[in-house]
Amino acid sequence: MKRALFQAEMIRSELEEIVGPAFISVEESDKLVYSTDWSWMPQMWLDRGRPLRTPDYIVHPASAEEISEIMEIANKYRIPVVPWGGGSGTQGGALPIFGGILVDTKRLDKIIEIDEKSLTVTAQAGIIGTQLEWALNEKGLTLPHYPASANCATLGGYLAPRGTGTISTKYGKAEDLVLSMEVVLPTGEIIHTPPVPQHASGPDFFRLFLGAEGTFGIITEATMQVDYLPEARLLRAVLFDDLHNALEAGRLMMTRRLDPFVIRLYDPASTLTRVRKILGYDFDGAYMVLGFDGDPDIAALQEQKAMEICARLGARDLGREPGEAWWAHRYDFYYPPQNLKLPWMYGTTETVTTYDRIEAVYYAEKKAVEEGFADWNVRFIGHFSHWFHWGVMLYSRFIIEEPPADAREALRLHNRVWNAAMQAVMANGGMINEHHGVGLKLARYMRRQYGSAWPFLLRLKRMIDPNGIMNPGKVGFGF
Numbered sequence: 001m002k003r004a005l006f007q008a009e010m011i012r013s014e015l016e017e018i019v020g021p022a023f024i025s026v027e028e029s030d031k032l033v034y035s036t037d038w039s040w041m042p043q044m045w046l047d048r049g050r051p052l053r054t055p056d057y058i059v060h061p062a063s064a065e066e067i068s069e070i071m072e073i074a075n076k077y078r079i080p081v082v083p084w085g086g087g088s089g090t091q092g093g094a095l096p097i098f099g100g101i102l103v104d105t106k107r108l109d110k111i112i113e114i115d116e117k118s119l120t121v122t123a124q125a126g127i128i129g130t131q132l133e134w135a136l137n138e139k140g141l142t143l144p145h146y147p148a149s150a151n152c153a154t155l156g157g158y159l160a161p162r163g164t165g166t167i168s169t170k171y172g173k174a175e176d177l178v179l180s181m182e183v184v185l186p187t188g189e190i191i192h193t194p195p196v197p198q199h200a201s202g203p204d205f206f207r208l209f210l211g212a213e214g215t216f217g218i219i220t221e222a223t224m225q226v227d228y229l230p231e232a233r234l235l236r237a238v239l240f241d242d243l244h245n246a247l248e249a250g251r252l253m254m255t256r257r258l259d260p261f262v263i264r265l266y267d268p269a270s271t272l273t274r275v276r277k278i279l280g281y282d283f284d285g286a287y288m289v290l291g292f293d294g295d296p297d298i299a300a301l302q303e304q305k306a307m308e309i310c311a312r313l314g315a316r317d318l319g320r321e322p323g324e325a326w327w328a329h330r331y332d333f334y335y336p337p338q339n340l341k342l343p344w345m346y347g348t349t350e351t352v353t354t355y356d357r358i359e360a361v362y363y364a365e366k367k368a369v370e371e372g373f374a375d376w377n378v379r380f381i382g383h384f385s386h387w388f389h390w391g392v393m394l395y396s397r398f399i400i401e402e403p404p405a406d407a408r409e410a411l412r413l414h415n416r417v418w419n420a421a422m423q424a425v426m427a428n429g430g431m432i433n434e435h436h437g438v439g440l441k442l443a444r445y446m447r448r449q450y451g452s453a454w455p456f457l458l459r460l461k462r463m464i465d466p467n468g469i470m471n472p473g474k475v476g477f478g479f
Ligand SMILES: Cc1cc2nc3c(=O)[nH]c(=O)nc-3n(C[C@H](O)[C@H](O)[C@H](O)COP(=O)(O)OP(=O)(O)OC[C@H]3O[C@@H](n4cnc5c(N)ncnc54)[C@H](O)[C@@H]3O)c2cc1C
Pocket: 037, 038, 082, 083, 084, 085, 086, 087, 088, 089, 090, 092, 093, 094, 105, 125, 126, 146, 147, 148, 149, 152, 153, 154, 155, 156, 157, 158, 159, 160, 161, 162, 163, 164, 165, 166, 213, 214, 215, 217, 218, 219, 220, 334, 335, 435, 436, 439, 471, 474
């Protein structure tokens, strides 16, 4: 619906009354900045000179109360509200595809309390991960959610797409670390979830906001479990001839509860390309980094047991240096000059499944991508980085170095590769995603992923957000 200019101005002045004139923008340059997150599609589109839908208003509220008032306006005029943390999402979750009010949460950046007895921190949801971490480190503490995007992502952005960090294998995903939250619902109500999650006092409704990616409301505050900074961090690397034995070694470490904080297993293609380029190692096989932390004696014993498993499965011990170097350079893989970047085409089709299915998922996806798009000299690489007692996450990627020059053709090819990858994943029992979220990118697979449960989710969405204002078009809701 095209609004009359005077009405657009009226809405702007109502928003301005809430946040103050310094904290609202309708400048074209700001709108352009907020028209893309970190996903390949909009970045490619802009790179090729095509315009993107921009927000109508960008607001920077300072409290849950201000966000609640913004929701009232949005409901009154039926305007979309799009939450924006750091904009580092890779799935288009924060794109204002229908315009509307873009709510940048970064003024909600206060640490409210660090409880050194219960080991919790309560902070506003717009705080940047690294800033929160610095404050915790001063007290010898750490929030053990270490995403490669910590320098630019927010606490709310950790939780909303159910993110996973580098040391999740021991400490859990962001959603496992959160104890309670304050949320502004699409109706403007401000609610607090129970103070602790593990209780038997009714259904666990607070999980509804984890993975909703802003479609069920805006998280404004969270209490997170923290840990002591570990006394020791032991890192080591091993090399397997084949992926099968490497996956089996990881499975045994997890099912026997050896408690590694990291198992990072690169498939032979990644070992040959990304690991060689970024870390400079000339390994042929499947390179695996292992980490054990905490009490030095316990960590050493866990490492010893893990190495026994690896030796039994034919791994070569590479010693500490290739493990420690990986830890020191673990984020280099994702930042200039080493990150994948335009004009290349790429996608991270990450997935998760149980141990009995993981090899089938990996090989089916690899085949679908490599054989289906051989004409484009596609490359398929993967690593296994977040391990559970029951299964493991595959961080798979496709790369095409010479994609079509035309933006629309490039978009179509990108979608075709994603389709092939996702069909293969779902047909073999994998989930369409483990930690990047659904956003816009994966919205079209949600009906198939959820099957008979999808209409139930749609009903929940309609109940929570009766006017459909919250982040429309994301997670499969609100087209
Ligand atoms: C270099 C790089 C490395 C990355 N590494 C990792 C990694 O290791 N692990 C990982 O999990 N992800 C990773 N990501 C993906 C992404 O950074 C994370 O998902 C991150 O947590 C998103 O946080 P953000 O604040 O930038 O959120 P945004 O990108 O701003 O938003 C993401 C989604 O959450 C919604 N949202 C944001 N804030 C709120 C809120 N307060 N309430 C409700 N909804 C909200 C948005 O509407 C959007 O749908 C990486 C991204 C990059 C660019």
